[in-house]
Amino acid sequence: MPLTLASLVQHSALKLGVRAGEGRLDTPVRWAHVSELADPVPYMEGGELLLTTAMKLDAADPQEMRRYVRRLAAAGVVGIGFAVGVNHEEIPQALVDAARAEDLPLLEVPRRTPFLAISKAVSAALAADQYRAVTAGFEAQRELTRAALTADGPAELLARLAAHVHGWAALYDTSGAVVAAAPEWAARRAARLTPDVERLRERPAPASAVVGGAEDRVELQSLGTGRRARGALAVGTGAPLGTAERYAVHSAVALLTLTTERSRSLHDAESRLGAAVLRMLLAGEADHARAVAGDLYGTLLDAPFRIVVAEPALPGTAQPEGLALLADTVESAAARAGESLLLVPEPGRLTVLAADGGAAVQACTGHAEALEARRGRDAAGPEPDELVVGLSAPAGAAAVAAALKQADQALAVARRRGRPLVEHEDLAAGSVLPLLADEAVRAFADGTLRALREHDEKGRGDLVASLQAWLSRHGQWDAAAADLGVHRHTLRYRMRRVEEILGRSLDDPDVRMELWLALKAGSAPA
Numbered sequence: 133m134p135l136t137l138a139s140l141v142q143h144s145a146l147k148l149g150v151r152a153g154e155g156r157l158d159t160p161v162r163w164a165h166v167s168e169l170a171d172p173v174p175y176m177e178g179g180e181l182l183l184t185t186a187m188k189l190d191a192a193d194p195q196e197m198r199r200y201v202r203r204l205a206a207a208g209v210v211g212i213g214f215a216v217g218v219n220h221e222e223i224p225q226a227l228v229d230a231a232r233a234e235d236l237p238l239l240e241v242p243r244r245t246p247f248l249a250i251s252k253a254v255s256a257a258l259a260a261d262q263y264r265a266v267t268a269g270f271e272a273q274r275e276l277t278r279a280a281l282t283a284d285g286p287a288e289l290l291a292r293l294a295a296h297v298h299g300w301a302a303l304y305d306t307s308g309a310v311v312a313a314a315p316e317w318a319a320r321r322a323a324r325l326t327p328d329v330e331r332l333r334e335r336p337a338p339a340s341a342v343v344g345g346a347e348d349r350v351e352l353q354s355l356g357t358g359r360r361a362r363g364a365l366a367v368g369t370g371a372p373l374g375t376a377e378r379y380a381v382h383s384a385v386a387l388l389t390l391t392t393e394r395s396r397s398l399h400d401a402e403s404r405l406g407a408a409v410l411r412m413l414l415a416g417e418a419d420h421a422r423a424v425a426g427d428l429y430g431t432l433l434d435a436p437f438r439i440v441v442a443e444p445a446l447p448g449t450a451q452p453e454g455l456a457l458l459a460d461t462v463e464s465a466a467a468r469a470g471e472s473l474l475l476v477p478e479p480g481r482l483t484v485l486a487a488d489g490g491a492a493v494q495a496c497t498g499h500a501e502a503l504e505a506r507r508g509r510d511a512a513g514p515e516p517d518e519l520v521v522g523l524s525a526p527a528g529a530a531a532v533a534a535a536l537k538q539a540d541q542a543l544a545v546a547r548r549r550g551r552p553l554v555e556h557e558d559l560a561a562g563s564v565l566p567l568l569a570d571e572a573v574r575a576f577a578d579g580t581l582r583a584l585r586e587h588d589e590k591g592r593g594d595l596v597a598s599l600q601a602w603l604s605r606h607g608q609w610d611a612a613a614a615d616l617g618v619h620r621h622t623l624r625y626r627m628r629r630v631e632e633i634l635g636r637s638l639d640d641p642d643v644r645m646e647l648w649l650a651l652k653a654g655s656a657p658a
Contacts, residue, residue, distance in 0.1 A: 134160040134374075135257040137181065137211050137237050143253055146245050148213070151228050153237030159210045164254040166247050171203060178208025181239075181254070183247045185218040186227070197230040205234045212236065213250060217243030265375035273383040286391060289384060290314040296380040299369035303388065304329050306362055306460035309468060321348075322366055328352060329364045338385075344368070351381065355389045363388070407476045410483065413532035421529065432472040432487060436526040440484040440496050441539040445518040445547070454519045455482045458499055462486065465495035483536075488526040496521065500553030520546040521553040577653035580646065583633050595633070596651075598626040603648050607638075 138157040141148050150157065162179030168187040169175075176182075182204060190196050204212065212231065214223045223240055231238035241250070275296075279288040290301040291314040302313040302322030308329040313319040328343050332352050344350040349369055356362035365388055367373075367381055405428065412421035413433075422433055442458055459475060459482055466473040469491035476483040486492035500521050522543025527535035538556040546554035584595045598616060602623065605612040613620040627638060636643045 134261055135254060136160055137239070139257060140181070140250065140253060141239065146250060146253060147242050148245070148250075149240035149242075151214075151223055151238045151240050152231035153211065153235055156210075156235060156237050159237070161210055161254060163258075164213070164247075164251045166251070170200070173203050173207040176204075176207045176209060180209055181211045181213055181250070182209050183213040183215070183241070183250060185215045185220075186224070187219055191220060191224040191227050194226040194229065197224070197226040198233065201227070201230040201234050201236055205236050210237065211239060213239045213241045213247075215241040215243070215245075215247065262375065266379070270379070273379065276380065276383050276387055286388060287312045287314070289387060293367070293380060293384045294318070297367055297369050297373065297377045299367060301368070301384070302366040304364040304366070305464045305467070306333070306457075307464040308333065308364075309464050311363070318368065321368065325350065325352070325366055329366070332364055353381070353385045355385065406474045407478075409474065410476055410485070410532070413529060414536065416530075416533070418529040418532075429472040429474055429485075432474060432485065433529045436488040436528060437485050438488050438493055438526055439524040439532070439535045439539045440482075440486060440493070440521060441536070441543050442482040442484075442519045442521045443480060443543065443547075445520050445552075455480075458482060458496070458519060458521075459484075461499050462492040462495050466490070466492040485532075493523070496523070497553060503552040519552060522546055523553060523555045525555075525557050574653055577650040580634075580650040584630065587629075587633060593626055593629065595626055595630055598623060599630055599647060600651050602627060603644060603651070607644075 136158050140146060140161065141150060141157060160179065161181050162177075163181070164183060165172075165176065165180045166183045167175065168184055168189075170188050172182065189200065201212075212227075214220075214227065216222050223238065228238060241247070275292055276289055279292045282288045286303050290303060290312055294301045294314040300313065300315060300318035300321065302318055302325075303311045304322075304326075305311050308326045310319055310322045310326075313322050325343065328341065329352060332339055332341050332354055335354070338356075339354045341352045342349065343352065349371065351367045351369075351373070353365045353367075355364060365381075365385055367384075369377070373381060405424070409421045409425050409429075412418075412424065418433070425433065440462075442455060444454065455477065459477055462484055463473060463475065465471075466486065471487050471490045471492055473492055474485035484492070484496070486496070500519075503518055520543055522539040522541065522545075524535040524538040524542070527538075542554040542556040542558075546552065581596060584599065587593065587595055594616075598612075598618075601615045602609075602612040605615065609620040609623060613623045616623065631638055638644060638647075
């Protein structure tokens, strides 16, 4: 328990009496300070018991005492100890009235009680309280360590921590999602702090922040030893943490960081195993891949899955933060949903095998949608942490090579179109015309049709429009001539001129196909 004015009043050796502020004796005392100055406020920090004999005060002047007591109360002085029998046989009534007006405790110190005795009592009590706090902190550290080693691990640690701080505690993963909370009701409160956790995550670890109000004060602590935080701890209390509670929180941060870093080492080993399993699947050795994977990926390889490939949007970026953030996002989503995930991070590339229709795939698409929304229509281009993502169609273990090829094709289209994510199924279900929106294809179209366009610009006929009408009508002369509003003989003449200028026969189906694609590419949107 912290030292209070009531503790000093109850101290049998001090014999202190109370003349004012009886209702505020439970105020904690930080120190005892002796001063005879008329204005000791510049030398006070707040929380002190001021001891005085009024040697330099006109203690009988009501107006001066009101100013004196008002200044002390405003400075955070918790009480006045007035020695009687030195300069005054009793406490002047003007000082008593002023202390009562401010509701500031006023203690009467008898002549036989030296100020030094009070200072020693305060010092001893503070030292004892500090010792109790440190002892309690070490006991909390031992208890939290035992909790961290149980089967429940972090969940049990949070429960013990919440009990120690008389509040609540919550653990967040790298995406800012709540992993565990204690008591259970705290999960909803913790979820509302996700934006604050995300801002904390942007700062190099270790980092901390205090959010909330006086009745719901929450301390956030990042977890991790590297530049990027691996998670966060939230501790909610109704007041600032004391020494013992602070020891408990620091112990929890250390234990959770150790757990997180150990999990990261296991994760790295799992990634290397995942890369080996993926190579076996690509080599068509699905049975060997299942044997090596064992139960690590559950039923992932036996059910339809999708392959996700991601690369930096800006060429030449080896390993941006965006890839690490995407990996954390899909891992967190899979963990919350209880899904298995095969994740292979490489320099400048991320490959993921995730359950079709599962939370990890949804998190990936949601992440890409957030990037697209952030960029906006008027942005100059992708930022350094942005990605391009390709998503394959659903596949099984026997078709991993084909699925990876689909994902790479979708990624190439996403990069060319400036989109964060493209699904291969959308390409297969859509038109081929958007694929013509490529500079190489446009150059081909311009080169193929340049001679015809130059002919038309000189006013010698409308060969390009005639060719497009004839091709769109599959070579039907009457229908194409009607579309153009000319006689079919005129159209036949124009088509002979096209053949002469291009030096190619329109009877060749390959020639007709190339000319049609050139015409469509010239009109395809950029």
